[in-house]
Amino acid sequence: MGHPTTTPVAPAPRATFATLAKFLPRRAKLAQRLPDTARTLGISLASMAVFLLVWQLSASYLYGVEAEARIERTTQEQGGDAGAEMAACIASGNVSCKPNTLPFPSEVVRAAGLLLADHRAIRAKKAEFQAETEAVNAARSAQGLSAITYTGRPSFVDQIGTSLKTVVVGFLISLLIAVPLGVVIGLNNNLRIAFNWMIQVFKPVSPVVWLLLVFMIVKTLTLGSDTDTSFLISSISVGLCAMWATLVNTSVGVSSVNKDYINVARVLNLGIGKKIFKVILPSAIPMIFTGMRITVSVAWMVLIAIELLAQSPGLGSFVWEEFQNGGSDSNAKILVAMFVIGLVGFLLDRLMFYVQRRVSFETVVA
Amino acid sequence: MSTLPPTAPFSLRDVVLDFRDLTKIYPTPTGEYVVLENLQLQIKKEEFVSIIGHSGCGKTTLLTMIAGLNDISRGEILLNEFPIDGPGPDRGVIFQSPSLLPWMTALENVRLGVEQVYPHGTRKQREDICKYYLDKVGLGQALHRRASELSQGMQQRVGIARAFALKPKILLLDEPFGMLDSLTRAELQDVLLEVWEKEKITAIQITHDVDEAIFLADRVIMMTSGPRAQIGDILEIDFARPRLRKDILRHPDYYGYREHLIGFLEH
Numbered sequence: 108m109g110h111p112t113t114t115p116v117a118p119a120p121r122a123t124f125a126t127l128a129k130f131l132p133r134r135a136k137l138a139q140r141l142p143d144t145a146r147t148l149g150i151s152l153a154s155m156a157v158f159l160l161v162w163q164l165s166a167s168y169l170y171g172v173e174a175e176a177r178i179e180r181t182t183q184e185q186g187g188d189a190g191a192e193m194a195a196c197i198a199s200g201n202v203s204c205k206p207n208t209l210p211f212p213s214e215v216v217r218a219a220g221l222l223l224a225d226h227r228a229i230r231a232k233k234a235e236f237q238a239e240t241e242a243v244n245a246a247r248s249a250q251g252l253s254a255i256t257y258t259g260r261p262s263f264v265d266q267i268g269t270s271l272k273t274v275v276v277g278f279l280i281s282l283l284i285a286v287p288l289g290v291v292i293g294l295n296n297n298l299r300i301a302f303n304w305m306i307q308v309f310k311p312v313s314p315v316v317w318l319l320l321v322f323m324i325v326k327t328l329t330l331g332s333d334t335d336t337s338f339l340i341s342s343i344s345v346g347l348c349a350m351w352a353t354l355v356n357t358s359v360g361v362s363s364v365n366k367d368y369i370n371v372a373r374v375l376n377l378g379i380g381k382k383i384f385k386v387i388l389p390s391a392i393p394m395i396f397t398g399m400r401i402t403v404s405v406a407w408m409v410l411i412a413i414e415l416l417a418q419s420p421g422l423g424s425f426v427w428e429e430f431q432n433g434g435s436d437s438n439a440k441i442l443v444a445m446f447v448i449g450l451v452g453f454l455l456d457r458l459m460f461y462v463q464r465r466v467s468f469e470t471v472v473a
Numbered sequence: 474m475s476t477l478p479p480t481a482p483f484s485l486r487d488v489v490l491d492f493r494d495l496t497k498i499y500p501t502p503t504g505e506y507v508v509l510e511n512l513q514l515q516i517k518k519e520e521f522v523s524i525i526g527h528s529g530c531g532k533t534t535l536l537t538m539i540a541g542l543n544d545i546s547r548g549e550i551l552l553n554e555f556p557i558d559g560p561g562p563d564r565g566v567i568f569q570s571p572s573l574l575p576w577m578t579a580l581e582n583v584r585l586g587v588e589q590v591y592p593h594g595t596r597k598q599r600e601d602i603c604k605y606y607l608d609k610v611g612l613g614q615a616l617h618r619r620a621s622e623l624s625q626g627m628q629q630r631v632g633i634a635r636a637f638a639l640k641p642k643i644l645l646l647d648e649p650f651g652m653l654d655s656l657t658r659a660e661l662q663d664v665l666l667e668v669w670e671k672e673k674i675t676a677i678q679i680t681h682d683v684d685e686a687i688f689l690a691d692r693v694i695m696m697t698s699g700p701r702a703q704i705g706d707i708l709e710i711d712f713a714r715p716r717l718r719k720d721i722l723r724h725p726d727y728y729g730y731r732e733h734l735i736g737f738l739e740h
Contacts, residue, residue: 367568367570367572368572368574370542370560370566370568370572371568371572371574373541373542373560374540374541374542374560374561374562374564374565374566375562375585375586375589375639376560376561376562376589377585377589385574385585386574389574389576389577390574390576392576
């Protein structure tokens with residue numbers, strides 16, 4: 108007959124170490140995983156090479172089509188001599204007669220370099236400006252006047268920063284609305300019915316329409332004040348577009364708490380506050396964070412479209428300006444922006460994934 | 474089928490739980506489904522009762538009605554002469570699935586209930602109660618492990634500690650070891666019995682397992698198959714306590730009890 112009180116149980120590691128260890132990579136497993144990692148890396152690199160090859164080939168095909176059409180048109184309109192001249196001009200690679208089409212990978216890399224150089228130049232100019240106005244600003248602040256600020260053109264890197272700021276504010280707005288509302292809807296069946304049609308109808312509405320709606324409201328509310336409303340408008344629109352995933356997930360998470368946990372709460376006679384904060388919310392957290400992760404992705408995706416339309420500074424308006432601009436390297440710059448947008452979106456999703464894994468008691472699917 | 478008098482032969486003053494004409498009806502699209510009908514039963518103070526019967530005979534319905542998680546259709550259940558109305562921590566429940574909150578540690582799971590029952594004690598006092606019972610079920614070393622990291626058997630140990638730590642008037646066990654493998658099950662029966670013999674809290678346990686019923690219970694209540702389930706037979710298990718498994722298995726009456734129960738179930 109066994110004595111159950113002596114059942115061996117591994118002692119729990121010290122709490123402080125356990126929390127620290129979670130942040131460190133597991134070194135023991137790294138060696139085991141190495142072949143797998145190498146394989147993943149190899150396949151990824153190979154597929155990137157294929158991608159670049161396809162891109163290069165498509166770009167050169169489109170370049171050929173565009174060049175031929177241009178020569179033909181010149182020949183028809185201005186005669187054979189002008190046509191031959193155009194062909195020579197295109198062959199020389201002169202910027203003035205460059206066929207305007209999908210840029211080559213090399214052009215995109217060059218454009219990225221240009222944008223970075225531009226950023227450094229603007230930053231230097233800004234620093235210079237600040238040094239010059241420092242004394243004046245000190246005097247002005249002593250007099251109670253506002254400081255003179257640099258009002259030059261923002262660089263590409265500044266635009267990324269602006270976009271991130273907008274998306275973060277938009278994300279916070281959506282959380283502020285969606286999480287409390289989702290909890291309330293999830294707890295009350297009548298409210299769920301009341302809000303259901305609203306969610307179903309408003310969820311599929313395009314970001315463009317949200318923007319216009321927010322514009323109508325914000326414009327009226329800020330009548331008379333001279334604040335810059337474009338940032339406000341775009342971040343609110345982003346929030347409204349992106350909040351639905353969190354709203355739906357929170358309400359479903361809250362309303363579908365495991366029946367056993369609810370029974371435990373009932374048997375223990377937990378008060379409503381304790382029931383919500385100790386049982387229902389912790390149990391809904393994995394669902395809520397899955398919703399938040401979707402919200403971040405959606406927010407970043409609609410942000411570009413909204414900035415583009417709202418004329419608020421950021422990556423969206425950068426892309427739009429470059430497109431309208433039609434410079435020789437505009438197309439390449441647009442593609443640089445595309446990769447940056449994709450990369451930032453990917454990083455935001457990773458960030459949310461780690462947050463989700465930290466707060467969840469279940470295993471999270473990457 | 475033998476029809477023993479439903480009322481047990483003991484003084485009414487000792488009755489903790491009194492079922493009077495207890496009836497449970499579930500409405501279904503095709504009409505009413507009567508699970509239990511006019512059930513009469515009395516349970517004595519400090520008694521361990523096992524309820525055995527086939528699946529669907531309304532055992533779990535009966536238990537959830539005592540717990541207050543399920544409405545009573547007709548009749549009443551008196552707990553110390555007061556009718557049961559809704560759930561409360563005076564009836565500790567050990568569920569079939571351990572039902573621990575997986576984001577909490579073993580200690581926090583027990584403490585959640587203890588805080589409800591001893592709201593005026595100090596934090597230290599409450600923590601000591603939790604630790605005492607977790608130690609009793611063999612988890613003194615695993616206080617700070619998350620419930621989700623514990624094995625099924627260990628989770629059910631926490632479930633036992635949580636129920637006893639409430640110092641309930643009645644302990645309700647809903648097939649508590651049904652999901653465990655037979656080795657772990659025997660281990661946990663021993664743990665349960667050890668703690669129970671110290672605390673002597675009136676206990677009602679539902680089980681499918683004949684040997685478990687004999688090993689743990691003072692009385693085994695056999696229920697007829699539903700619908701309109703009734704108490705078919707009651708068997709008094711007259712083994713001295715504290716009980717040890719090896720003594721029980723060697724006891725001359727053991728196989729008689731076993732045959733009686735199996736004979737009823739196979740009818």
